[in-house]
Amino acid sequence: MKRINNLILALAGLFAVACADTFEERYDLSVNTDKYSVDATAARLPITVYCSGAWTAQLAAESAWATLSRTSGSGITTIHLDCADNSGLARSVGVVLRGSGLEKSITVVQKAGITAPELIFLAKDLAFANGAYKGTTAFETNLPDELLREVVPAVTYASEGDAWISDIAYHADDTEAGETEIPLARRGLITFSTTANATGEPRTATVDFSVEDANGNVFGDSFTVTQSADEGRITLSDDVVPIEGGKRTVAFSTNLGALLGEMKTEVTYADPAAAGFISNVELGAESLTYDISENTGVEKRYATITVSYTDLAGNVISASSSITQRVTAQPREIPFADLRALFTAEDKPYASDEDHIDYLLCRVIGDAGNPNMDQNVNTGPNSITTDENDRTNYVQSLDGMYGFRLKFASAADNACLRGEQVKILLDGVILSRESDPMRYTLRGVKAENVEKVAGAAALEPKVRTISTLTDDDLYTYCTLSGLEFSVKEGAYANVREYDAILNPYNEGITFASGTQAQRAKDGAANLLYDGSNDAIYMLVNMNCAWRRTGQSVPQGVGSVSGIVVHTPMERWGGNVGRYSIRPFDEADIDVARAEASSYAKLVEWRLDKGVVSVGAYVWNDGSGYTVGNATNSAAQLVQNRMHATTDNTDGSARLYSENRMLNQTVTADRSYPVAIVHGYRGLSASNYVAGDGTTMGMSKYTMLAFCGNVAGWYDWNGNTWTGKTNGIVMEFPTSGVGGSAAAVSFSIAAGKHSTNEAACSWTNASSYPVYWKVEYATSTDNGATWSDWTEAVNAATGVRGFEMRSLPWCINNSATRTSIFDTANQSGVYTQSDFGFGLVPYRFVLPADVLGKSKVRVRISPSSDIIATWNAGLGNYGLGQTYRNVRVARTYPFAIANAVYVEDLSIQYK
Template identity: 85%
Template sequence: MKRINNLILALAGLFAVACADTFEERYDLAVNTDRYSVTAEAGKLPVTVYCSGAWTAQLTAESAWATLDRTAGSGITTIRLNYADNPGLTRSVGVVLRGSGLEKTVTVVQKAGITAPELIFLSKDLAFANGAYKGTAAFETNLPDELLRDVVPAVTYAAEGDAWISDVVYHADDEEAGETEIPLARRGLITFATAANATGEPRTATVGFSVTDADGNVFGDSFTVTQSADEARITLADDVAPIEGGRRAVAFSTNLGALLAEMKVEVTYADPAVADFISDVELGAGELTYAITANEGVEKRYATITVSCADLAGGVVSASSNITQRVTAQPREVSFADLRALFTAEDKSYASDEDHIDYLLCRVIGDAGNPNMDQNLNTGPNSITTDENDCTNYVQSLDGRYGFRLKFAAPADNVCLRGEQVKILLDGVTLSRESDPMRYTLRGLKAGNIEKAAEASALEPKARTIATLTDDDIYTYCALSGLEFSVKEGAYTNVREYDAIGNPCNANLSFAGGTQAQKAKDGAANLLYDGDNDAIYMLVNMNCGWRRTGRSVPQGVGTVSGIVVHTPMERWGGNVGRYSIRPFDEADIDIPRAAASAYATLVEWRLDKAVISVGAYKWNDNGTYTVGSAANSATQLVQNRMHATTDNTGGGARLYSENRMLNQTVTADRSYPIAIVHGYRGLNVSNYVPGDGTTMGMSKYTMLGFLGNVAGWYEWNGDTWTGKTNGIVMEFSTAGVGGSAAAVSFSTAAGKHSTNEAACSWTNASSYPVYWKVEYATSADGATWSDYTEAVNAATGERGFEMRSLPWCINNSSTRTSVFDTANRSGVYTQSDFGFGLVPYRFVLPAEVLGKAKVRVRISPSSDVIATWNPGIDGYALGQTHRNLRIARTYPFDIANGVYVEDLSIQYK
């Protein structure tokens, strides 16, 4: 409105001048206004110049967006300012007018083309480790590049000191920012360099980047750079990817967070032929993510993702993530040797790793249902269970080198048949190791652990001798050569079978009194020896149908095959050697029936029932005996010395006892009695005669009973034991006999018997010394003797043996009490485990016993520990003795007993 009024006044003045020809208006230099505002769109702005003379016009600065259509003139003239579209902030340009010696500036302001100008850094805090690094700060903006190109970023340090940020440069980036709150945004970058931090402390600086529009408004942002005093670090976790693959993330950390986008990521593969299964690797704050395809192979896949970052000096810091991708669990064979190495002293359960189903490939050398797989155990005084045997089987490696015993959870799970090749799935199986000797058992197997791999085929045993057996042979199938039976008469199980575990032979038997068999005896340990004077026990359970065949055992020299085991037989004196052998059946006993031996018999004492009467008798010095009867026992007692029944020494071999009878007056013919007690020697059930007491027993020979009392086996000085013992002595000559070795063999047990065979009963239980030794002494002249030297047990390698209880029962079957129950309750001995049967032994004699005028072999107690009765209520499975009761009474000791011996022989080679 002001402009219009001025114009009217000017026109009125002109009109007045026009009316007066003599008036003329003059203008030195004038414009209608000195400030114009135009829109952001391109256009033309008219500017009228009032000047009476000449004038000029020019822009205050060269401008790419504004031009003048004329730059000079005179008088009143309108010029036009041409302006382009404004894509950026509010901007201005000046038009300088000069004329009539005057100068005026007209300012033209063009409005902003940007609705909401912004510049924002994407990260406000950039972290660096100690070192020289190139940093990049990205921002988003809708400001045009030409506006930012000449802006110099400003660096402000938090603390005084050297400038450690340099080369701060703006870089245009026409890439669109994507989704953002800033309209029409694009990207931009500020790059800079850091210097190494020698201060030992963290430091910070702020970098600002901004522009100011024509109205004085500031648009921009800043970011903070933090540099630690620590060296650069990158850490990256490993990963195990599932079979199905997918998107994965692993932990990632670094103190170079500002350089995250600059870090190099590389994927390498363990097998170049199995590659390219990892893609889309991305680094983010706190994690690295990647994509992995599904593993459709049968092997694990392996890759490595490496993240690295280089500094300006070329140094590199890096870290790697080892990627393992699982595979469907695959069967994997575990060798016997590797599996043995996993056994420890403590039982442990086997577990395959998540990628495998481990199995043991093996050959079955046992047999499900075979009655001779393991020792059956007592579950009560008169009860034995076969579960232990029925749950047991054996396998060995395909080469036969190693073996394992299998213990199934239940008999029904035992499905392994002899000769089969099977896979034992190991998961959940308990690894159980026992030492001295070292042996290995897989326990807790179920039928589901067994997979059949091949049909059964014939087994070939490993060829061994007793001497060449090692712990590695335990639970393997071996053939031991050069063996012969120590007792070549009788059955494979020389025991009174009436007392044995229920079996076809005793199923219908009853004693004369009508009671049933007590079922207390499980098996027998029969002794074999070879030409090297080594011995081993063959273990045969009572449920083996071939334990009695109606004929005696083979009498020659041959091979016995079976599974080598270590089984402490408490019912047979405990220690039956480091190794024993369990045949599958009689076919494993490949010994000729014809008599043969690696040894020559020097002397033996064996009496046959066919020629010896039951009852008292008198042995004559000429080697004959006088048969008597019980009615004449007062005058017909066995004398001190007994002639050998076989004597290859020229005569004079004698057997006698140093033990005296209870309360016996010492006389020449009654001090050391030897009684004849017929054994239990039937070979099959047809030998049984009710009430006869001969039911399927030991060898064909008659036992020799060395009767007396416990104290009689010990030498006394008044009421004090001297520490010396009495024994059973074999005395013979070896004059003129040469060779490399000799041995004494015998079978023995202890307890009480009657000289009347029919009166032999389990009710006649009695105590006896527990630990015994075998000694030898020699005399070159028949008068002067060497000291006794202990002989070595050929089966155990030890000196001495533990005497077995012959009676198995107790004094009173109804009350289960005994005369010693009250006095010695804490040390009572379990007899309820035992059935009739003597234990065969063989002791090695050195070659030095040969060529002597006289030799004595002596069997005597080696300690004062004795066995005592047990009422059968507690501890019925403890075996021979508690081994803690010692002689505490003075002589005479009122416990009658007998030590029974048969099959005595001296051999040499």
């Protein structure tokens, strides 16, 4: 193109010469084009100026990258524009020509040296709290620094109001951006300031940072700034570090997120001498991380990591993380009193702190394998525990002050022997507290929780009396002094084992083995009392080989040692007192064999085979008796009134029933409701072993049956209960008898008497009153007038009255021995009442006021109209008898053979 233009000019020149004589060519100011384009590389651009006269040339503005070869001339002249290399955006420069009175502008555009120009902010949304802060945001770009320095950012506010963003500034950063989509990118920063937000509402603004090239293309980006109305906040969690240390992470949060990079972290150490074990502290958007070295010392290490930011007003916003590094956990003894304080109403597992392995140092006062540690319980209608005893042990503090019951996870875990000193590692053990009385159990103990410290040593029991026992004595080894048995006949477990019920837990055990009741793994409660007229039940399980020894219990006075427990015995009327005692073996029963007592006998009603005369009534023959009738008094052993078998008064003591007649109507063959029951205790010759003192485990004395319709225990006005009851009455004089106290003792239960089977039972068709009371009245005029009835207090429980125990079903035929539920068409359901016969012994305190009277009456009678009804086992399955608040009605179709069975009746005084 240049060659063609030059040729044209040459021809024009020749033509001008040729025609010189004809005319002269003149040019106004002109150029070939008013816009040139050059490459980004350095170049020399020729520009031809056409002008007939003088002309001048100059750049429109000072330029650092373009210069003119000459700035003036005359005529047609070619000048040059020298362009430097362009490393940035497309750029332009203007050349202004003046001549012949004219002015012409030329634009020269140099192409961009950047392949793909770009500017991108790394954070598009910056959040700030209320306050004056300096904000910083980074961008990546390949635009030249000199270009960016000239940019004036534009701020757009979402809402009208004061401009709250100021001091926006660009800061060059030569750091390479690293991996990015922008070719040859580097970093840059924009800083700005915010003012405090007084609006009470969040506010937003947009900051635009961009440039325009010579071709009108815009390159840049924007970011949004949001400021809340909340004050600045930083939170940082604490950390507990294991011994080995390592990389750690703690939670961090702030509403100063846009200022994260400006926050400072600082580590301080509690012990300056140990400084330096924390390093590489890094702050992220949601966490703080750091490295901590292994703790090889014996002390815990402490440090604090603080994160802070100082705003433009000098206010410091900060938070700290307390760092604790553990050491190897050390064994730590927890005293009994301290451990008791950790028990709550809810069971909870024990957990040592991170620095300790806590243990309880104690003495074993129970014994692995001892059969008298605890009672089996019902856990459901068809579920009787058989390992409760074997999983149970007891420990007490070395000084004997406090005790705990241990419930091992399994019987195999229970290997603690009596007298051993052990450590119980507490981690994972369940702390279980029961109240009224307050007692403490460690549950879920495993073999690995127990460390033996010393071998077995003799135990020194605490010496107590019944009245001095407190809740602190529970689960400790105590000796109770001055005790004697309430029933001084029979075995320690004074029950008739022959009639233990066959159920899935003892089936396959033949009667000949003599261990049927033992296999049932149940327990009996035998009553003891002392000279202070206090009583306590001694609990003996049927697996104890010494429960029956072939001779009667000791008949004198002495001491009994054992573990003090609280064990509700539902099969024995439920409440057997706040405290009971469990001996380890017979050696713990240090009671004299020879008969002795703190009390004197006043009267007794007790029958055995050796008694040939009972008051005015005689045996029918040498081996039995014949039930009499209303017209043959000579043949009756017992009528409505019975003489005392032992009478240390004037011989007028009598026992009778106010529930006098069955169905309240005299019948020809059963007018009088008091009868003896043979085949149950001692009157059956086949069950009596001469010189044994017991009959199949029970005392040799027989029962007295107070027979009658259950409605007969209540007084009626037609079919309406009057609120009065009938009772069993002991009447005796105390004239000339003095002393400080008296008591009435008896053993009792209720159910159905079957003469055909010589057994007792109760079913849906037979019932009895549930709640009973004992009361007394006195007369000073030989019975002409009487004082009001006063209720006596149960010596073992401290309450008035008792709950009658039901007698379970039994059949003497071992081949067909079945459960009550089989009889009641409820086959396959077994409960705690499935156990052999045994009357519950009671002792009620009488005041000295009953002494020195011409007549005294002691009365055992119902205290409410609630009667027992059989539950099919699906609810209240754990009770010795169950009832549904059924109330007596005179017309209820009860079986007429109901009875309340009583034995061991006696009146004592001192």
